[in-house]
Amino acid sequence: ELPVCAQPVPGDLTKYVLQIHEGFAGKAAHTETIIAVREACINHSIVAHVRDVFRVRHTKNANARLDNLRATIEAATNAALQHVEVLNGLAQVSVSDMDLLGFARELFPKDEQETARDRILNLCYTGKGQDISGVQGTAWAAYNAATEYSEYWRGTEGRGRRSTQESRWQNVTLGGAGDDLNQKALNYLVRLAA
DSSP, X not given: OOSOEEOSSTTOOEEEEEEEEOOOTTSSOOEEEEEEEETTTTEEEEXXXXXXXXXXXXXXXXXXXXXXXXXXXXXXXXXXXXHHHHHHHXXXXXXXXXXXXXXXXXXXXXXXXXHHHHHHHHHHHHSTTTTSTTXXXXXXXXXXXXXXXXXXXXXXXXXXXXXXXXXXXXXXXXXSHHHHHHHHHXXXXXXXXX
8 A cells, every 4th residue: 555545525535555466487577556445435547557666675785676566656655646646636516416417428429328328317316425525526537437337337258257346456457348348438538637
């Protein structure tokens, strides 16, 4: 857990963690991912990928590798602090029903995606944590609708994973389709707020 928290509205806490992905047998890169976790609904969203590769072994250059790890944690903390500012900004922006409709159409532009659009719009009002005072009617509420949709409602094909929920979580936290949806939502809402 990083020493950073966001609270876009009182009582709506988001914590940040640095998740380290270890590459095994040369088949995957070592990556670090900064993840925001909203406590009200346990939604996850990627803040940034930090691609500093490090391994700390008991060798003569272990101190240099530890310095690299310290630099990675510092970079992760700085990225989380910047993300806090973005979330705080979203909480200050009121959105109309028409704004939300445009948001849903941006995320799901195809005619056959009407069910997904309806779900996102519904989550803007009834999703987890939307009942916290000051959340509903803001760009922050819309962003949380997208993160809830990507983690709990978006369909997946388990593809050999233990469960559909695990597959959804991996698609959000490891940079898959769920993360793409969250990033698209955040980019749209930041532009709307500008």
